[in-house]
Amino acid sequence: LETDFGLRVTYDWNWHLLIDLPSSYYKHTCGLCGNFNLKPEDDVPESGSDLAAVVAWAKGWKAPDDDDPFCWDYCEGTCPVCEEEKKELYGGNQYCGLIKKSFQGPFKACHDVVKPRDFYRNCLYDVCMSDGAKKILCQALEAYASTCKKHGAIVHDWRTPSGCRPVCPPNQHYELCGPACPATCRGQAEAEECEEAAFCTEGCFCDEGFLLSGDRCVPLAQCGCLHEGRYYKMGEEFFTCPRCSERCTCKEAGVVECRPEGCAAGEGCTVQNGVRGCYPHECGRCQVLGAVSYSTFDGHPLHFAGTCTYTLAAVEATGPEDTLVPFTVEVEKESGEEGPLIRQLLVTVHGVTVGMARGTQWEVDGERHLLPLSLAGGAVTASQEGTHRVLRAQGGLKLLYDGSAYALLTLPASHRRRTRGLCGNFDGDAGNDLAAPQELGDAWGTLTTTCTHGSPPPPCPAAPPGPCEVLAEATGPFAGCHGVVAPQEHVAGCRREQCGRPGAGALCRSLQGYAAACQAAGGRLREWRAAAECPLSCPPNSHYELCTSTCDRTCAGLLASTQCTDKCFEGCQCDEGFLFNGDECVPMDSCGC
Incomplete structure (x- = not known):
């Protein structure tokens, strides 16, 4: 971003931000970047100041309208520090030491142009705080490499010695x-x-x-079309006026065709992610709520006890100009003591089939893999987020599975009226989603000699408020979730799961499902397992935390960059010095290749 008065802002779409100003702003700036008086010693409190003074100084530059309830200025608990033995490890040439390596170092020619000291210190702190996560290391090295090249310095191959090999998209x-x-x-x-x-x-x-x-x-x-100074991809549809009264389509040879068309019922003309269009008030969310309970994209509750393999949702390509990525999501059920169980979820997209089995096992095209995964040139990624597994695909598909009985499939609004399966057609009308068990089984399942579509679950008699009501308590542990995920649907699903299956197992699965939905939506969850008597069993060398950092703290995460969610999930966190290797925590030096 450049302005006519000399301001230039460079951003890598991740975490590296560079601001350039002309000398005319000497002594005229304020903020975290300092006052531009060429005296770095007065930019922040003196180095000998305690942490409280530094935090108070930084807090003074917080945006006045920042009322995000999930944002805080201070450390939660004791602020972590980088121990000396870790500084020695991460300061070596396999980590941040590459930045300042002078003899045959990849950045040697840049040292006189861009001083490496601050980049090295920042790299060391960030990598140490993330327990050596490869993603953080690669970001720090890339920031220095980018800055060097912007100043005309020669940078040699730094990705091979660091293991930061990029994954490029197709073509x-x-x-x-x-x-x-x-x-x-x-x-x-x-x-x-x-x-x-x-x-x-x-x-x-x-x-x-x-x-x-x-x-x-x-x-x-x-190539697409240039229309009124803006570029659009071929096949892309867009609106040209603020009221969304005219829809245009980019055709072949750069031709733009427009027609009068407004937003449908249940849609509004708004701007989302920088694009004006007709958007529903909510994105599509289809949920598996337990053994027999489902909720479609349009919010219709289903009670279905089938034990076969069923299509949850699928989108088929309609032609060469179709911008939606075709996919299929299936749920494979099996019989259990307390009713049908999820055996695995199968996702076929971008030419690969990923199996998410109950527990922690993953398969890609029938072969077992460990997380994290990056497939089809980065078009499909999978990671571990607390106790949950998250799969993402280019095109907007996102599937969260808690490894037990809860699954959440999310699709963007562009998929409206295009889906089929148990999750419905995503058209905003819950009344036209199939509901009868036999209809559901015949339409979306494959009947074999080892499975059944099941009979309609018996009606549940009216009962006084029970343990499921904790989900809706205004002052309970899930109260911070109500603003992002309404609890009523989950309370109803919990009651249905309890019907005929009383006991801690079904209850805990329902409560864990709402906790997953809450945290996936950015809600603030409080500790709930102790009071509900739903302890989470963690493997040796790990412990339970309400907000974990498991995604890139894996053995595989040391070797390859990992795409992680920005949300916080509960789960098992490896103890300090240990990393996840499959479903166990091992010392860092025990990780494989």
């Missing part, structure tokens, strides 16, 4: 020194006129014969 390849302004579908002229064209940058670049179209590389024939 792209990695270059250590590629064009800072690559050719796009908007035209080669813009790339040549770019002020940064004289410099190079590293990253993923389009293969020969392909051009950048948004975030994808496509052949020239698949």
